[in-house]
Amino acid sequence: xxxxxxxxxxxxxxxxxxxxxxxxxxxxxxxxxxxxxxxxxxxxxxxxxxxxxxxxxxxxxxxxxxxxxxxxxxxxxxxxxxxxxxxxxxxxxxxxxxxxxxxxxxxxxxxxxxxxxxxxxxxxxxxxxxxxxxxxxxxxxxxxxxxxxxxxxxxxxxxxxxxxxxxxxxxxxxxxxxxxxxxxxxxxxxxxxxxxxxxxxxxxxxxxxxxxxxxxxxxxxxxxxxxxxxxxxxxxxxxxxxxxxxxxxxxxxxxxxxxxxxxxxxxxxxxxxxxxxxxxxxxxxxxxxxxxxxxxxxxxxxxxxxxxxxxxxxxxxxxxxxxxxxxxxxxxxxxxxxxxxxxxxxxxxxxxxxxxxxxxxxxxxxxxxxxxxxxxxxxxxxxxxxxxxxxxxxxxxxxxxxxxxxxxxxxxxxxxxxxxxxxxxxxxxxxxxxxxxxxxxxxxxxxxxxxxxxxxxxxxxxxxxxxxxxxxxxxxxxxxxxxxxxxxxxxxxxxxxxxxxxxxxxxxxxxxxxxxxxxxxxxxxxxxxxxxxxxxxxxxxxxxxxxxxxxxxxxxxxxxxxxxxxxxxxxxxxxxxxxxxxxxxxxxxxxxxxxxxxxxxxxxxxxxxxxxxxx
Numbered sequence: 374x375x376x377x378x379x380x381x382x383x384x385x386x387x388x389x390x391x392x393x394x395x396x397x398x399x400x401x402x403x404x405x406x407x408x409x410x411x412x413x414x415x416x417x418x419x420x421x422x423x424x425x426x427x428x429x430x431x432x433x434x435x436x437x438x439x440x441x442x443x444x445x446x447x448x449x450x451x452x453x454x455x456x457x458x459x460x461x462x463x464x465x466x467x468x469x470x471x472x473x474x475x476x477x478x479x480x481x482x483x484x485x486x487x488x489x490x491x492x493x494x495x496x497x498x499x500x501x502x503x504x505x506x507x508x509x510x511x512x513x514x515x516x517x518x519x520x521x522x523x524x525x526x527x528x529x530x531x532x533x534x535x536x537x538x539x540x541x542x543x544x545x546x547x548x549x550x551x552x553x554x555x556x557x558x559x560x561x562x563x564x565x566x567x568x569x570x571x572x573x574x575x576x577x578x579x580x581x582x583x584x585x586x587x588x589x590x591x592x593x594x595x596x597x598x599x600x601x602x603x604x605x606x607x608x609x610x611x612x613x614x615x616x617x618x619x620x621x622x623x624x625x626x627x628x629x630x631x632x633x634x635x636x637x638x639x640x641x642x643x644x645x646x647x648x649x650x651x652x653x654x655x656x657x658x659x660x661x662x663x664x665x666x667x668x669x670x671x672x673x674x675x676x677x678x679x680x681x682x683x684x685x686x687x688x689x690x691x692x693x694x695x696x697x698x699x700x701x702x703x704x705x706x707x708x709x710x711x712x713x714x715x716x717x718x719x720x721x722x723x724x725x726x727x728x729x730x731x732x733x734x735x736x737x738x739x740x741x742x743x744x745x746x747x748x749x750x751x752x753x754x755x756x757x758x759x760x761x762x763x764x765x766x767x768x769x770x771x772x773x774x775x776x777x778x779x780x781x782x783x784x785x786x787x788x789x790x791x792x793x794x795x796x797x798x799x800x801x802x803x804x805x806x807x808x809x810x811x812x813x814x815x816x817x818x819x820x821x822x823x824x825x826x827x828x829x830x831x832x833x834x835x836x837x838x839x840x841x842x843x844x845x846x847x848x849x850x851x852x853x854x855x856x857x858x859x860x861x862x863x864x865x866x867x868x869x870x871x872x873x874x875x876x877x878x879x880x881x882x883x884x885x886x887x888x889x890x891x892x893x894x895x896x897x898x899x900x901x902x903x904x905x906x907x908x909x910x911x912x913x914x915x916x917x918x919x920x921x922x923x924x925x926x927x928x929x930x931x932x933x934x935x936x937x938x939x940x941x942x943x944x945x946x947x948x949x950x951x952x953x954x955x956x957x958x959x960x961x962x963x964x965x966x967x968x969x970x971x972x973x974x975x976x977x978x979x980x981x982x983x984x985x986x987x988x
Contacts, residue, residue: 374899375406375431377574377592381585382414385423385433389414391580391605392424394887397683400427401888405895407431408574410547412438412584434547438584441541444494452488456498457507459484463536464511467640468521475651475671478644486543486591494544499537505529508536512633518640524633531630532637539641542587547571548595572596575899579649582608583642586649593652599902601894602649605659605682606811607666609646613639647671654898657891659812660833678894682812683887686879689821692798693875698868699824702732703800704857707785707793708815709740710754715829717760718850719806720780724764725854727779730861735780736789738796758782797822801867802860807831808847816842820878825867827856837882841874 378384384395399407407430413419416439426433448456462481466474489495498504508529512521524532549570571577577589578601592598630638650656650672657680658664664677686693699705704723708714716737723735739754761780783789783796790796797803803819803826810832817837819826826842828834835844843860845852860867880886910916 374575374895375408375573376402376895377571377577377589377598378407378409379577379579379585379589380409381412381438381581381583382418383411383580385409385411385426385430386413386418387421387424388418394605394682395580396424397685397884398888398891399430401884402892402895403427403429405429409433410571410588411435412542415439436542436545436547438538438541441496441537441544443500444496444544446493446497448492448498452492453498453503455484455488456495457503459488460498460504461507461511464508465514466644467637468511468514468517470518470640475644475647479648479651482645482648483591483594485540486548486594489543490548490595495540496537496544499533499540504537505533508533512637518636520633520636524637525631528631528633531634535634535638536641539584539645540587542584543591545588547588548591549573571598574598576601576895578603578895581606582646582649586653587645590649590652599654599898600649600652601655601657601898602653603657603659603680604663604667607646607658607663607670609642609670610663610666643670650676654902655894657894661836662811662833678890680887680890680894681882682814683884684814684817684821684882686821686883688792689794689797689818692794693821693823695798697798698864698871699798699801700734701801701864702730702734702861703802704733704735704861705738705797705800705803705824706735706806707738707796707803707819708805709750710757711750712753713807713809715806715808715848716753716757718848718853719804720757720760720764721850722806722853722857723780725851726858726861727765729858733779733861734800736783736799737780738783738785738790738799741784741786754782793818794822797824801825801864802827802857804853804857805829805834806847806853810834813837817878817882820874820882823871823875825860825870826874827853827860829853838874839877841870841877843870 378395378399380391380395383389383391384399386392409426409430409432411433413435416437419435419437423433459481462477463485466478466481485495509524511517512524512529547570549572571588571592572595574592575598577592577598579586579589580603582602582604586600586602589598589600589602593600647670650667650670653676655678656667656672656676657678658667659680659682661679664679667677668674704726706716706719710716719735719737723733726733737757761778761782765779767778781789785791785793785796790799797819801824803816803822803824805813805816805826805828807813807829808831810829812833813828816826816828816834820838820841826838828838828842828844829847829849830844831847838844843856845856860870
């Protein structure tokens with residue numbers, strides 16, 4: 374089948390989010406064809422180039438999300454009136470907190486998308502004074518949110534700038550099914566082997582919410598293409614936790630936004646997330662923590678299928694299979710240095726451990742220089758070094774030996790830890806002391822290495838560890854010290870927990886399990902919500918075997934007239950379809966005996982974990 378892979382700030386670029394995961398997914402599904410639609414976040418990301426693409430990637434279309442030139446489109450009177458109505462409705466839905474505003478937001482969003490498609494773009498209109506005035510009228514209207522009523526002119530300008538940036542995907546030239554792939558008036562993107570637009574794919578797979586899912590949402594609206602949304606980190610949660618400026622939420626050094634700006638932007642991202650979840654055929658969170666966020670944001674529980682991230686286990690195999698369990702007197706912390714990792718609590722906990730076990734050492738092995746979170750991470754690392762020097766003055770075993778600090782700060786790639794696997798192999802116990810965590814990748818890596826772990830109860834830690842390690846409350850140095858001391862004193866327990874952790878990681882968190890789960894979901898979605906399209910060859914004749922076999926199931930297809938006539942095809946395909954005399958029974962995965970319906974979303978009652986294959 375043909376998959377439209379939608380990314381933001383990641384694949385196929387060398388740097389960015391979820392790039393490695395997407396590359397493994399595409400390479401693992403060589404039987405499918407992928408069209409990549411990528412939004413870049415920064416100029417430096419584009420300049421860094423792409424990863425090497427496998428042959429199953431038939432085309433790549435890119436567009437910058439960080440900038441947009443004025444499209445130069447001059448609206449006529451009717452188009453200006455239509456824009457004012459749609460943008461005014463969008464702004465009004467953000468200023469009203471009632472649940473009934475969801476449909477109002479969706480109608481306004483699709484109205485703007487239709488306008489952009491017919492007029493050639495929205496960039497100029499979204500930057501116009503009329504957009505700011507419409508936003509001001511919505512904020513001053515009776516019943517508006519209290520923070521919105523207090524919005525000043527700078528706040529309105531900031532919100533309008535953010536909305537213009539967030540709605541840039543509406544002006545792209547990706548929404549066609551003709552196969553010419555030409556650049557439209559509102560295009561603003563580049564392509565390699567453009568091929569078909571999003572209207573010609575069998576399934577859109579958005580690798581995150583937010584801007585990446587917006588093109589898939591429009592493909593669902595224009596062409597009824599089913600949408601699959603994967604979120605390993607919920608974008609709405611990221612927005613709530615962000616303290617960046619209103620105009621550029623990705624800027625870590627930007628000042629905090631005003632309350633009115635935060636309220637309006639939170640309303641926009643919340644409405645967009647709810648609409649994405651409502652229209653998606655299936656939503657795949659990466660863990661239960663993300664799943665709870667999605668349910669709270671309006672996702673239907675029947676559409677949710679948990680699929681754990683897939684990680685390469687081969688590079689940790691040598692350490693995991695080795696009989697040596699590491700230095701029995703050494704604790705190891707591995708990761709990127711930032712305040713959320715709470716190394717301060719770890720150092721205080723280690724001070725308690727040293728009181729009972731003076732021979733214990735702590736190795737803090739950081740990511741390479743430049744991988745920390747900018748100046749904030751470097752400042753935090755300096756603070757931790759000073760704290761370690763105060764808590765643990767250099768100690769010497771005798772009057773003629775050189776003093777040594779029991780806490781060492783190292784880097785992966787250095788002489789003591791040249792590889793990531795050797796970093797985890799340096800000690801008998803791996804510690805995670807974070808106060809904020811999504812999916813704990815470092816914890817899974819330690820499990821692959823067969824190490825006993827002590828972790829704080831944040832994010833998806835409990836779900837990942839599953840009883841194969843010790844879990845303590847966050848920001849509790851005494852509890853952390855007691856757990857570390859218990860494992861250091863009991864080598865048999867360490868070995869038991871390490872073996873169980875490795876077995877669990879190999880069962881749940883490998884690339885193979887992840888790819889297998891998505892392959893099963895792809896087949897299920899296409900079998901239940903197929904795109905009924907006619908694909909033509911260069912001569913204008915129907916191309917045989919152009920539609921996946923999963924879309925040709927026996928059954929009574931409802932609403933087929935609209936689905937066929939809405940797409941361009943030969944004259945012989947424009948007539949009414951031939952209906953069967955009786956409803957057949959589906960034979961695809963997940964169907965059971967339910968008649969197949971063209972618009973039925975994927976349903977289920979239990980999460981599809983990465984351990985499951987095709988049912």
